Amino acid sequence: MSGPSLTPQQLFENLYAAHTEEQVDQVINDNPNIFNGNNWYPLGGNENNYGVIENQQASPIAALIEKITNSIDATLMKKCYETNIDPKSASAPKTMDEARELFFPDYKNWDLNNPRKNQAKNLQILADGPKLTPSLTIYDNGEGQHPDDFEQTFLSLLRGNKNEIHFVQGKYNMGGSGAIIFCGKKGYQLIGSRRFDKTGDFGFTFVREHPLTKEEEGRKKNTWYEFLKIDGVIPAFKISKLDLGLHETWFETGTVMKLYSYDLPAGSRSVISRDLNQSINEYLFEPALPILTVDRKYRYPDDRNLERDLYGLKRRLELEDNRYVEDYFSENYAEEPFGKFKVTCYVFKTRIEDKNIKETKEAIQREFFKNNMSVMFSVNGQVHGNFTSEFITRSLKFNLLKYHLLIHVDCTHMHYNFRKELFMASRDRLKEGDETTQLRKFLASKLGTVKGRLAEIEKRRKDSISVDSKDTTEMLKSFSKNLPMDSALMRLLNQTFKLEQKDDKPKPKEQKKEVQHREEKEPFKPQRFPSFLKIKSSTDKGIAAINLPRGQDKTIFFKTDVENHYFDRIEEPGEFKVGIISYKGKNEANGGTAPGKEEVIETIFNVTTSSPHEGTIRLNLNTKNEVRVGDEIEMKVTLTGPGEDFEELFLVKISDPEQKKEETKKIEKEDDQHIGLPPFVLVYKEAREGFQTWDKVSEGIDAEIDYNTVMAPQVSGGNLDKIIINMDSHVLKAFKSKHKDATTIEIADKKYISSVYFHTLFLYTITKNRKYAISKEDDNNKEIDLEVYLRDLFSSFYSEFILNFGTNDLLQMISE
Structure with missing residues (x-):
């Protein structure tokens, strides 16, 4: 309908039925008497609101999380009012956990599917419209607002409405506005609400980015964001209940918001009950309440699971039947200047059933690292900032765990003065300040210790590739002994490895130590509950x-x-x-x-x-x-x-403090990490006596080996530990095909091994010592690990070149 006869209810229904910006434009164009310039008012009562709204969350998912967090807050507030407790009083819960325990005494039943899904119906996210740019509706059965209070709640900025309420997440009263900039090109957003006690009408308003006129473009630097009132008041109408297309739910009270043409990232544009569900789970690591994500049959007619509840990534990770997680453990710290906080480490398997190493890694990244957060910092279960996987490789130096480790840092109970310096007000990223640097160093020192659980797991995976070749040892000894001690080459290698030094003096023979018989340790038999x-x-x-x-x-x-x-x-x-x-x-x-x-x-x-x-x-x-x-x-x-x-x-x-151990022992320990050149390990596709198979060594390099693989370096803690050489590569087979007798084939093998080994050794050493950073243009210039670069380099034409063209060959070609 259009024209002056359009009632508030008809206007709301027309806007709610629109699923794209274009359809909203049609409603606006059909009703110029309603959407005229006199009916628009700046958000927060200030036309200079552009900076506040634009400088919030950096990603559409993080901005959406703020909307969901507001809905959780509203639900807890409703329960508080229904219990006749003033949320600002001393008798109100002091934490979000306390609020959940008080207001939802049966919350432990949410571990079960049916009770959890029934509760989740009170907080829904629904998708409509095109698959790539859906409009998202967020509904909560929370406290709701009277139409007269919209401007002090939904439409205000920086009022601090929740600053004195300890059991909710919100504080600045601005986070909910961060999603506007991701609502298509025009910032369209519909807000409707009715107070939980049904004492008032259902009110609604419409938010948009103000379209600058020609005159305004000449005198305004920026536009602003505005909301709709009709004849000076928030439009409203009486309801008993509304059919808003919610899942098995009529709208009676609470709040509904529609975000038009929402700009979801590529990984979350499919069925929202799957892809967006996973992203929300990451950001809401441990939410107070479960949430329901709902997609539509008309959008995905072949999908059988269009409604999925979510209850945080923690729950997904710690399910007993999780096929991806190998183990997890936690550390609780109470230390200055941080205060109390808990760190939980989740270690993923290198291979799951029916998938190889590469497929497993891709599945883990897709399921649990959709937003590239390897270290998550949360408050009240909501992630406020993160480190990427570079923390694992550069700070912890656990290269083999780069794609198989997720660390959660619960900052809820940290000292307030420290915590407030960690996070931006937008609650989606860490500040680049002293506190962040201090916490990063602390985590690296505690989690990266050589006696820690993570080091133990890294070592076990690294040692899955055994070195048992006399040829390896003899070749490396011969090479290091024949290098001139004062050569530049020796100095270069000694920066990374400890080469065997020449010593004319005979070394005294070590006395053999008596081997003591060790009693076999009884296997640990864990109990569900402790008995001592x-x-x-x-x-x-x-x-x-x-x-x-x-x-x-x-x-x-x-x-x-x-x-x-x-x-x-x-x-x-x-x-x-x-x-x-x-x-x-x-x-x-x-x-x-x-x-x-x-x-x-x-x-x-x-x-x-x-x-x-x-x-x-x-x-x-x-x-x-x-x-x-x-x-x-x-x-x-x-x-x-x-x-x-x-x-x-x-x-x-x-x-009294104990005396520090002699410095020499410390030096010896450091040197032990760089004894000699890294060994090479020869591998074949099928099992051979004395050699390992492709499948066997894959876990130790976190990569799949196939016929195209020539070499794969094993790097841990920034050190080149082993060089895996594939003896069944296409390159070697093609090279050996030119030789017929056994002697020349053996020589071909030796040339292949020595060429691949030494070229890998020097390329790695020079690149690392020169501190080069390698990136790939077709991957958005993303920096890639040195071992990945070398593996790819040798899988290309480089290995073919070094095998087929010696120095003499090249000189002959040039002379010709």
């Missing part, structure tokens, strides 16, 4: 005693029988609590002892606790400045269980 907790320590007067050097770290081990994922699993998780019973401080003034003042543990120690691993829980303590030598702290740890808790008491005695 025991500290591994000596005792002093019947109580376990720990000597802790002041200012240094000490790790205390506790034995138990509970399964590894006890602290992190979705259903019935446990806790490991650390507390102080008494603190006796040394009184140096009178030589006696006196009870210290009552302290919380974080004021005395930096504390790290680990999730159980094969029956062991680690507690790491480091003293703070207030602690003095001679102080004694009686402590208690508690491992919670469903029936009973298990406790252990122990005494921490602060001792």
Whole structure:
């Protein structure tokens, strides 16, 4: 309908039925009396709102997440009002978790499909219109707003409406406007709402980017964003309920928003119940409420699963039947200047059933890394910033885990003053400041330690390629011994590798050590719940005693029988609590002892606790400045269980700092990482005695080997560990086809091995020492790893060239 007779309800229905910008334009053009210049008002009451709205989320997914987060907030607010609690009062929940437990006492049933999906119907995301640029509708059965309150809520900017409410995510009252810039070319957005108690009418408004007139273009630098009122008021009409095409739901109260022609990224443009669902799961790592994503049959008539609920990536990762995740573990830190935070590491398999290495890697990236977030930093379950996989290769130096490791950092309980300096106000990226740098270094030092779980996994994968070839050892020894010691070549190689030095003096023979018989360790039998907790320590007067050097770290081990994922699993998780019973401080003034003042543990120690691993829980303590030598702290740890808790008491005695180990030992340790040149490993497609197969070595290089592969370097921690040479490559087969007798074929093999090996060695060494960064033009100039570049280089014509043209051949060709 059109003309002056169009009622508010008819106008809303016409706008809601439009699924593209063009269809909205038609509604606007048909009703010039409604959409005239006098009925438009700037968002936030200020025409200078362009900067606030444009400088928010950098991606359409992150902007959409803010809308969803507002819907979660609105749902929790509704429940708070229904419970007759003032959300700003002291009796209101202090955290989002507390709010969920109070307002949804049966929330643990959401682990089950039906209860979770029923709850998810209260917060829906629906798609309409074209497949590539769908219009998205977001509905929540939340608190809703009266039409008269729209300008103080939906249409305001920087009012801080939620700043005094602790159990919601929103704070600045601006995040919801960030999605406007991704609504097609004109910023069209429809907002409709009715208060949860049904005391008012259903109100609605329409938002757009103001189209500058010719006159305005001459005197305005920027446009602005505006909303619709009719005759000075938000249009409204009475309803009992509305059929808005929601999934198995009538609209009665709450809020509905429609984002027209939304500019979704390429990876999320397909069925939104699958692709967009996965992206939202990443950004909402652990949301307070489940959400339903709904696509339409007319858009995808052949898809059988158009409605899928989502409840965060954490839940997807920690499901017992997850076919992608090999293992996961967590570390809890309480350390200055950060405060308390938890880090969980998820390690993915290198190969899953029915897929090879390459297909597995692609599936993992598609399912869990759609937005290239390898390290996620979240607050209240929403990701506020991230590091890419370069953190894994450059900071942790775990090359083999680059595509197989996801790290979640829960910043919810960090010190406020530190946390606020980590994230931009848009809540989609980290600030490039001192706090981010400090946290990055801390995570690298803790997670990248050579004694850590990740280093253990990296080493296991690296060692899956065994080196057992006398030819390898002899060739490398011969090469390094025959190099002139003062040559530039020797100096170049010594920058990366420790070559065997010439020494005329005979080395004394090492005495053989007696091999001690080791008892076989009984296999660990994990239990769902613990049945004991025991500290591994000596005792002093019947109580376990720990000597802790002041200012240094000490790790205390506790034995138990509970399964590894006890602290992190979705259903019935446990806790490991650390507390102080008494603190006796040394009184140096009178030589006696006196009870210290009552302290919380974080004021005395930096504390790290680990999730159980094969029956062991680690507690790491480091003293703070207030602690003095001679102080004694009686402590208690508690491992919670469903029936009973298990406790252990122990005494921490602060001792003098231990002397640092000799520097020579440290140097020896560093040198051990670079002993000799990297070995080469010969591989074949089929099994041969004394050699490994393509399939066997794939895990150790995180890449598939086939007939086109000539060489694959194994790089870990920035070091070239091994050079894998494919003896069944097309290049070698073609090269050997020119030779007929066994002797020349053997010579061809040796030339192939030596040429590929040394060219790889020097190309790697020179490129790394010169600090080149390699990128690929047809991949948006994305930087690629050196080992990937070399593997591709040798798979092209380079290996064919070095095999078929020696120096003499080239000189002869030039002379001719």
